[in-house]
Amino acid sequence: MNTLPLLDSLIRQRKPVYLADVSHSPHWRAHLPGHDQGSWLGIPLMSGNELVGIFSLGSSKLDFFTAAHQQTLETVAAPIAQTLQTVLLWEWRHARNAQLSALTQRVLTVQEEERKHVSRELHDEAGQALTALAINLELLQQDLTGQSQALIDRAHDAVVLTYQTLQFLRNVASQLRPPALDSLGLDGALEQLCKDTARRTALPISFLAQDVVEPTDTASLALYRFVQEALTNVARHADASCVQVNVYRAGRELCVTVRDDGKGFDADAHLDNSRTGKLGLLGMRERLMLVGGWLEISSQPGMGSFLTARVPLEKQPQDG
Numbered sequence: 001m002n003t004l005p006l007l008d009s010l011i012r013q014r015k016p017v018y019l020a021d022v023s024h025s026p027h028w029r030a031h032l033p034g035h036d037q038g039s040w041l042g043i044p045l046m047s048g049n050e051l052v053g054i055f056s057l058g059s060s061k062l063d064f065f066t067a068a069h070q071q072t073l074e075t076v077a078a079p080i081a082q083t084l085q086t087v088l089l090w091e092w093r094h095a096r097n098a099q100l101s102a103l104t105q106r107v108l109t110v111q112e113e114e115r116k117h118v119s120r121e122l123h124d125e126a127g128q129a130l131t132a133l134a135i136n137l138e139l140l141q142q143d144l145t146g147q148s149q150a151l152i153d154r155a156h157d158a159v160v161l162t163y164q165t166l167q168f169l170r171n172v173a174s175q176l177r178p179p180a181l182d183s184l185g186l187d188g189a190l191e192q193l194c195k196d197t198a199r200r201t202a203l204p205i206s207f208l209a210q211d212v213v214e215p216t217d218t219a220s221l222a223l224y225r226f227v228q229e230a231l232t233n234v235a236r237h238a239d240a241s242c243v244q245v246n247v248y249r250a251g252r253e254l255c256v257t258v259r260d261d262g263k264g265f266d267a268d269a270h271l272d273n274s275r276t277g278k279l280g281l282l283g284m285r286e287r288l289m290l291v292g293g294w295l296e297i298s299s300q301p302g303m304g305s306f307l308t309a310r311v312p313l314e315k316q317p318q319d320g
Contacts, residue, residue, distance in 0.1 A: 017042040020063040047085035115176040122173040134162040201235040209247040219291045219311040230258040238262025267297040
């Protein structure tokens with residue numbers, strides 16, 4: 001049995017309900033216990049054809065509300081219903097976005113664990129097998145002394161191909177999950193990345209880490225890829241003479257900055273117009289947003305560039 005028949009009637013009929021004397025209604029006590037005298041007016045809050053709420057007014061006086069009152073309240077109810085509908089829609093979208101964000105985080109965590117597993121299998125198991133194969137082929141090559149040159153050349157080609165495959169396998173494993181993240185932590189991995197990039201490109205890169213707190217695995221990988229992409233862009237496009245990479249904690253965030261003194265670029269144009277081909281910035285921003293982070297870009301033609309990546313840290317105990 002419905003314990004709120006007045007509201008049920010209003011909801012079903014979607015029309016105002018007026019009680020000039022609530023004491024004459026057998027269902028009133030079930031509606032508002034403790035208020036057993038006076039008059040009551042209920043107005044449905046309609047947004048289009050959808051009921052989003054109820055406007056309920058009561059008075060201790062009998063037959064207090066007039067037709068003019070009802071007409072005025074129905075007029076007021078329209079904008080109230082629209083506002084309420086907007087608030088409800090915003091709350092629904094906010095809740096949906098929060099659910100999607102949580103789901104994305106779970107998916108990223110599962111993906112990261114799987115990548116870590118595959119990377120380890122490629123680097124350790126398959127890598128060790130290929131290394132053993134290369135050594136055996138080299139020993140076999142030594143035993144071919146006095147054999148035909150064609151056979152010796154074929155064995156040499158097999159050794160070279162094996163080492164090339166091994167290097168390719170290591171590169172794939174590193175793309176899936178840089179081993180340095182697990183062995184050195186984020187700051188150590190970034191420092192190694194800067195040294196390797198500087199050696200490969202002959203571009204002076206300075207690195208400084210201060211008060212670093214390890215974020216989640218997915219956030220660490222996002223920051224690593226951010227620096228990797230930023231350094232690649234500087235080496236290819238910036239015509240810079242030096243680069244600075246800093247890692248530091250700022251409250252509940254871990255920040256990584258990449259600054260260069262190169263020719264700079266129009267950041268807004270690159271972000272707004274995908275036809276420029278500069279999709280690296282969009283990729284950086286999207287990757288960071290997936291882990292709750294953000295990318296800040298400051299650059300102008302002829303003024304160099306300054307990129308800051310921020311990711312939230314898990315709750316840390318108070319210092320001291």
